[in-house]
Amino acid sequence: LIIAADKDATKLFPLNCSVVELADTDIPDGFQAGNFTYSNGVIAPVQVDYVALATAERDRRMTSVTSKINRLVEAQDDGDITSDELTELATLREVRTKLRRLDLSMAPDIDWPDM
Structure with missing residues (x-):
């Protein structure tokens, strides 16, 4: 380099x-x-490995979403989750599913789901 x-x-x-x-x-x-x-x-x-960069970005987003999901699941398990939090939990689970199913072979042209 x-x-x-x-x-x-x-x-x-x-x-x-x-x-x-x-x-x-x-x-x-x-x-x-x-x-x-x-x-x-x-x-x-320098040859850029866009798939590797997209994979790292997807993993970073998955970690962030999963952390939020875990926090809300704990509130649900404790029996003190609000209706707004239930809606947020469902939305976050949808986002995580979309992230998991992303076609990263099209990198760098990835249509990232809103978080």
Whole structure:
């Protein structure tokens, strides 16, 4: 991963890193440090795993929704759940089901359910 780039090498601090000198013509359009790699003389864009990112986001949302569901189920078990909380519990369970059934293979174009 290219973490820094500059035309003036004295501006770089390559602690535990390599420094490579390149001609301006070797720098691809849209180059930005952090979004490109350098290997065997070639600068290439970082490949983003959108499915992995979507999976992590789905898991984060599932954790949040499940935590809220657990809190409401405890209130229900204790016999002190309100009618508004019962409605919220049903809604949260629907959201969790939608999250579980999401087709993440379409990432990054995911139609996330409202939370």
